Amino acid sequence: MPTQVAEIFGIEYPIFAFTHCRDVVVAVSKAGGLGVLGAAIHTDERLEIDLQWIDAQLGDIPYGVDLMMPSNYVGAATGGMEHKALREYIPDEHRQFVEKLLADAGVPELPDHLTASKKERGLRYSQKQAxxxxDIAFAHKARFLVSALGTPPDWVTEAAHARxxxxxxxxxxxxxxxxxKAAGVDVIIAQSYxxxxxxxxxxxxxxxxxIVDAVAPLPVLGAGGIGNGRQMAAALALGAQGVWCGSVWLTTAESELDRMARQKLLAAGTDDTARTRSMTGKHARFLRSAWTEAWDRSDTPDPLKTPLQSVLNYHSLRRIDHAMKAPxxxxxxGAYQLYSYPAGQGIGAxxxxxxxxxVVREMVEGYVEAIARLNEQLEG
Ligand SMILES: Cc1cc2nc3c(=O)[nH]c(=O)nc-3n(C[C@H](O)[C@H](O)[C@H](O)COP(=O)(O)O)c2cc1C
Incomplete structure (x- = not known):
């Protein structure tokens, strides 16, 4: 599938995989697509370890890194605030609401060794912190640097291009x-509802x-609900040069998720996700759960702005994650009921x-079949 975007990256198939899991990055890139490591919640140390490992596995096979460099957040005017300062902006009403939600669901406290550090490790929600x-991404062999939230700052784009x-x-x-496009971005990812x-x-x-028409001739990747070859063919028919998928990797054998979390995602239907502000403060699609539903009720507090909602949630979500791993x-x-994770509507499939x-092979085969079927229809 020699689309322009496949050619510039030197990949066989224009299938881009967003994932938090380094094993998925390597498996997709080895299968002819391009794995992109989502590093929004990686600590610096973890990112260094993962990129060293990916470099060793892939050699010169291309991969990418996706970083959080938001432009619109509390503290943006000064490039971002320290977590300690951010914590002071969190109203007691919100703290009490979250505490009660977990207590009512019987979620156990985190063991002492996990609460020893009060620091929100890996939580990075400002350009200063990015x-x-x-710099760690630049020190490795990633060929594609992606900004998750907002236009990347000029210094990032210029330094990336120089390398x-x-x-x-x-x-x-x-x-x-x-x-x-105006800021010099090379590839646009059209992320749909x-x-x-x-x-x-x-x-x-x-x-x-x-978006294809607005930014032509820049290449566009279609994202959102794409998990099989028919959906890929549809995105390319709409003018995209490739696809960027996230949810489809969550249930793979290599996925970062533990047994119970994966079980919840495998059981989810197409209508079991919700676009909610209760996780990060910005609208994001997550698995619908007792947590997202509690925040959606009219008698509960409004979620806080980014990044305050993430700072508020940090220890509670760790508590739920930890409880999900208990034997x-x-x-x-209660922890299972509350548990949520980012997932798109395609998770139902x-x-x-x-x-x-x-997954990569079946997507390619499904794409070829879809195009062949359309060709047959055209030829009558
Ligand atoms: C678990 C998960 C976490 C995500 N986190 C990020 C992120 O940190 N940065 C980002 O650019 N996109 C993130 N996304 C969005 C993906 O990059 C991608 O655009 C999206 O998953 C495509 O839609 P799909 O889930 O229907 O495949 C995330 C998606 C999922 C499923």
Whole structure:
């Protein structure tokens, strides 16, 4: 599939995989796509270790890194605030609400060795904090640097270009894509309503062609709800040069998720996700759960702005994650009910565990079949 974007990266298939899991990055890149490591919650140390490992596994096979460099957040005027300062902005009402939610669900406290450090490790929600992590990415062999939230700052794009990296950025609206183009971004990722993670309100059928036309001749990747070959063919028919998928990797054999978390995602239907501010303060699509539903009720506090909601949630979400790994956990447990994870509407189609390389292969085969079927129809 020699689209322009596949050619510039030197990959066989224009399938880009966003994932937090280094094993998925390597498996996708080895299968002919391009794995991109999501590092939004990596500590500096963890990112260094993961990129060293990926470099060793992939050699010169290309991969990418996705970093959080938001432009719109509390403290943006000064480049971002320290976590300690941010904590002071959190109202008691919100703290009490979260505490009660976990207590009512019977979620155990974290063991002492996990609460010893009060520091929110890996939580990075400002451009100032992004500096260190960008330098780590530059010290490794990643070929693609992607900004998750907002146009990357000029210093990042210029430094990436000087080192021969391509720069990408997600866009949920035409105006975001135009802003990225004006700032020198090379690849635009049109992230539609269906997608897992931070999303806007526009569906892919409308968003992809709108962005393709707005930023031409820049290459666009279609993102949101794409998990099989028919969906890939549809994105390319809309003018995208490739696809950028996230949710489809969550249920793979290599996924970062533990047994119970994966079980919850495998059981989820198409309508079991919600676009909610309760996780990060910005609208993001997550698995619907007792947590997202509690925050959606009219008698509960409004989620805080980014990054305050993440600072508020940090220890509670760790408590839930830890409880999900406990030996006696069942689908009736309070922690299981509260547990949520970013996931798009396409999660409803992920009902079995597959090897990552098989997901790539089946997507390519499904794409070829879809195009062949369309050709047959055209020829009558
Ligand atoms: C678990 C998960 C975490 C995500 N976190 C990020 C992130 O940190 N940065 C980012 O650019 N996109 C993030 N996204 C969005 C993906 O990059 C991608 O655009 C999206 O998953 C595509 O839609 P899909 O989930 O329907 O495949 C995340 C998605 C998922 C599923």
């Amino acid at each position: 500096k260190g992590i960008v 021969g990296l391509y720069v990408g950025a997600l866009a949920g609206k035409k105006k975001h894509a135009e802003r990225h 269906e997608a897992g993670g931070h999303t806007g309100e526009i569906g892919g059928m409308v968003l992809i062609p709108e 006696g956990i069942t689908s009736e447990s 992920q009902n079995s565990v597959r090897a990552t390389r098989d």
